[in-house]
Amino acid sequence: MYQTDILKDKVALVTGGRSGIGYGIAKQFLQLGATVMICSRKEEPLQQAAAELSEYGTVAYLPCDIRKTDQIKVVADKIKADFGRLDILINNAGGQFPAPAELISENGWAAVINNNLNGTFYVSQIMYKEFFAHQNSSVIVNIIANMHRGFPGMAHTGAARAGVENLTKTLAQEWAQHGVRVNAIAPGTIESSGLEQYPQPIRDRFEAGKEENLMKRFGTVEDIANAVVFYASDLSSYVSGTTLYVDGCEHLAGDRMGLIKTLRSML
Numbered sequence: 001m002y003q004t005d006i007l008k009d010k011v012a013l014v015t016g017g018r019s020g021i022g023y024g025i026a027k028q029f030l031q032l033g034a035t036v037m038i039c040s041r042k043e044e045p046l047q048q049a050a051a052e053l054s055e056y057g058t059v060a061y062l063p064c065d066i067r068k069t070d071q072i073k074v075v076a077d078k079i080k081a082d083f084g085r086l087d088i089l090i091n092n093a094g095g096q097f098p099a100p101a102e103l104i105s106e107n108g109w110a111a112v113i114n115n116n117l118n119g120t121f122y123v124s125q126i127m128y129k130e131f132f133a134h135q136n137s138s139v140i141v142n143i144i145a146n147m148h149r150g151f152p153g154m155a156h157t158g159a160a161r162a163g164v165e166n167l168t169k170t171l172a173q174e175w176a177q178h179g180v181r182v183n184a185i186a187p188g189t190i191e192s193s194g195l196e197q198y199p200q201p202i203r204d205r206f207e208a209g210k211e212e213n214l215m216k217r218f219g220t221v222e223d224i225a226n227a228v229v230f231y232a233s234d235l236s237s238y239v240s241g242t243t244l245y246v247d248g249c250e251h252l253a254g255d256r257m258g259l260i261k262t263l264r265s266m267l
């Protein structure tokens with residue numbers, strides 16, 4: 001556990017903060033002294049999450065679709081009005097669906113790219129213009145995925161996340177002039193709400209992957225949140241443009257073809 005005031009006086013925005021990994025990051029940020037704004041599309045669960053999280057500190061929420069720049073701008077305006085500044089942006093919102101590449105429709109491809117790549121860019125650019133360009137010290141952490149050896153079975157998200165990894169390197173260089181550090185975290189298979197949405201055969205495949213993992217377990221939301229705190233805090237004050245794999249070494253070892261084999265067996 002980090003020093004309990006390591007994020008004291010910091011204001012953070014966590015996209016997709018109503019569930020899973022984003023919720024875990026928001027909770028840990030609050031416990032470490034930050035003020036947190038969470039946003040995602042569905043208002044009721046977002047409000048519920050904010051109510052739960054308020055036990056740990058000051059939390060605000062606003063429904064927002066990261067694909068819609070007018071809605072992101074409203075979030076920036078609310079952060080400005082309520083807190084006056086933004087120090088930390090966690091681009092965590094995202095989603096995808098498993099499918100062999102040849103069966104992904106034009107709409108399906110565009111939807112995942114728009115959410116996972118374009119949405120991340122839109123939020124980053126707006127928060128940079130509204131806050132980071134006028135401050136001396138800010139942090140962006142992009143939650144991507146383990147696509148180091150490609151992403152058979154989810155070509156769209158692999159491509160989108162690789163795009164975000166490259167964007168991380170570009171923004172780290174372009175925005176360093178205003179003290180913005182930009183890094184990415186690539187989770188392996190994390191036991192979270194995100195896994196529950198997949199059909200049972202795919203979840204069975206993930207279970208098999210757990211046995212193939214060199215550490216013989218899924219990652220936890222806390223594993224990701226701990227890594228995010230490192231990037232978000234001054235502990236990493238000389239680190240920018242990097243990607244940290246939090247995946248039990250899955251980017252190097254394990255069967256990357258397992259998911260696509262399962263998908264083909266379901267056809």
Ligand SMILES: NC(=O)c1ccc[n+]([C@@H]2O[C@H](COP(=O)([O-])OP(=O)(O)OC[C@H]3O[C@@H](n4cnc5c(N)ncnc54)[C@H](OP(=O)(O)O)[C@@H]3O)[C@@H](O)[C@H]2O)c1
Nearest residue numbers: 016019020021040041042065066093094189190192193194
């Ligand atoms: N769990 C894993 O094993 C794993 C591995 C690698 C990467 N990841 C990535 O890590 C992130 C968090 O995953 P998770 O497991 O916590 O899944 P999750 O519970 O499904 O979280 C995704 C969050 O993003 C929000 N969201 C999705 N699209 C959005 C949009 N267009 N605008 C605003 N909010 C949006 C969702 O809320 P609404 O539906 O209400 O908008 C939800 O709160 C995702 O990007 C996921 O792809 C997860």
